[in-house]
Amino acid sequence: MGKWRQHVSKWMMQNLELPADVVMDLPRITMIGQLHIYIENHRGVKAFSNEQLTLKLKQGALVIKGKEFVIKTILPEEILLEGTISSVDFEND
């Protein structure tokens, strides 16, 4: 069932020109150089330290690594992180 729905949304995205983040509940990530990272559509914080922030996603997790992390704002589905970002990784489980 879930797989079928995923297929439909993928088809809709490709053929109806709808934005992927809306249709498929994917995170939308905006970065300003290394200074800021802005993530929408997350599902909560898994772990947070000075050098690493792990965010839950609908599928899998997002691992952001860097230095001197500060969460500037956190709202349901929105997060603004400040610091020196060195990498953004997706983890699929």
Added chain:
Amino acid sequence: MKSKWNNNLKGYVRVEIIGQDSSSFINACMESGIQIWDIQPLSNDRILVSVSIADIRKAKRILKEKKLKIRIKEKIGTPFLLMRMWKRNGFILGMISFIFLLFLLSNMIWNINVTGANPKTEYELRKAAVELGITKGKFIFLLPNVREIQRELTEKMKNVTWIGVTQHGTQYRFEVVEKEIPKAKPISGPRHLVATKEAVIHSLFVEKGQPVITINDYVQKGSLLVSGYIGKEKKPELVSAKGKILGEVWYQTQVEVPLNTSFQTYTGKCKNRHYVTLFGMNLPIFGFSDGEFQDKTETLNETPLYLAKWKMPISYLKKEIRETDGIKRSYTKTEAIEVGKEMAKKELLKKLPEDAKIKGEKVWQQNVSNGKVKLTMLYQVIENIASEQPIPIQQGE
């Protein structure tokens, strides 16, 4: 940025959260709608978080559930600033009371100056001023204004011509111009008596001198009445002529009496309104109705307040509203003539010396035109017409 200002206004705390599972606290806050921001990890088991004071209770409940510890690090925002200021309330109270005191003192009378008066008048003036309430230590805004003080003082003081009242800050200055009553110079030198106006001699009483006229003589203005030369023609002697010469003088006066006049009188009904004027705006503080008078006159009385020597933009304004009554007066022709005669007589008496007597009166001309009665009156008056004229002493004889 807007939310930052908002947070500052409402006040927030920086708290340290101690415990292993701090990220679950962040998630729990997010879910229950508690705003947290500026999350900064300090070490493995400690994070620094900002929470608004409105949400701190809810946050504490969550922390209790998660078995996390909390420590308040910093208090930021206006509520805390006000609280800190309140702790120094003595200082603020002192400042306010100082300004208040300065304000009160600069609206008090500290000095009363009188210039141009001799000690007796000055004493009387000061006494009169005290009666009006002008003493040291009185509040200026409770006193009548300068114009009124000037009017009342001028009325009270009999031996002064004019009193100028000025107010310089906390000082009242009275400038006094005293009446100078000229002393009558006794003329003792040789003199004649001459006529002051055209008249027919009515009676004469000569104490000294040689009268040159008799009763019923007609005299011109300036003609000799009593000569200062007495004795024989060849060897005249000079004296100071003295006497009373009563002459019959004719006066002509013209008066006009309108048949219909309308004028206004006060009915005695009066309403007061009080305002505080702030930057030119009038804010009513007491008395809210205009009295609903049909006809009225308004007078404004403004008292400015001072702080030290500066005039404040705030002042006290009193508005007096008096009801007036329009009255129409109309005369018939005979009434108008009567009134006109009365008026003419009054006007004449003003011009005459005190000892003059009106012997007879006559209506010379009367006509009514343009709603007015025009009267020309003729009066026979008996008055002293003698005035002294010194005789120049001829030298070298």
